[in-house]
Amino acid sequence: EDQVTQSPEALRLQEGESSSLNCSYTVSGLRGLFWYRQDPGKGPEFLFTLYSAGEEKEKERLKATLTKKESFLHITAPKPEDSATYLCAVQAFTGGFKTIFGAGTRLFVKA
């Protein structure tokens, strides 16, 4: 069964304090791994898609990396506006077009 586990559940940082969020996955043939940002009371907003081990994507202070078992979302010098829940999701080749989500990491950045 395809599974996605995110850690930590919550992360509190000071502004400028860099850190990483983890996404461990078990899937029978990865079609893609996705990162989303979700603000309170809103729908998730797409950030990145990663397809194969070794791939990296960057957007402003965020950088996503992928290995065969996990993905990391690195946040460099975060600002308070980066506070949100970050969701990881996967699609398998054998699962049709089902996208399975993890529970998310709630990030709080204090000024």
Place this chain on the structure above:
Amino acid sequence: NAGVTQTPKFRILKIGQSMTLQCAQDMNHNYMYWYRQDPGMGLKLIYYSVGAGITDKGEVPNGYNVSRSTTEDFPLRLELAAPSQTSVYFCASIAEGSTEAFFGQGTRLTVV
């Protein structure tokens, strides 16, 4: 540019009542999805569709039904509401050949 529109935004149902959550997208996307999100949890896939006339079950389909008669619309039906269906429901769509999902703003449903 509307994107994905969900209605209603909020609804309170009594146990045993029925309702339809509406989802419409104006981007001509083939793929559409319904998720539910419980407090502090990720999104659980209820049903999805790869095109008009084609639907399939996700992780948690029990108690729900869907139809996809047009590309634009993907309504979710609750026939006999139960307290366990209290949740926030999100609809999403993806274009053919893309991996970027566009989500609606959600419907917050409470069953009492």
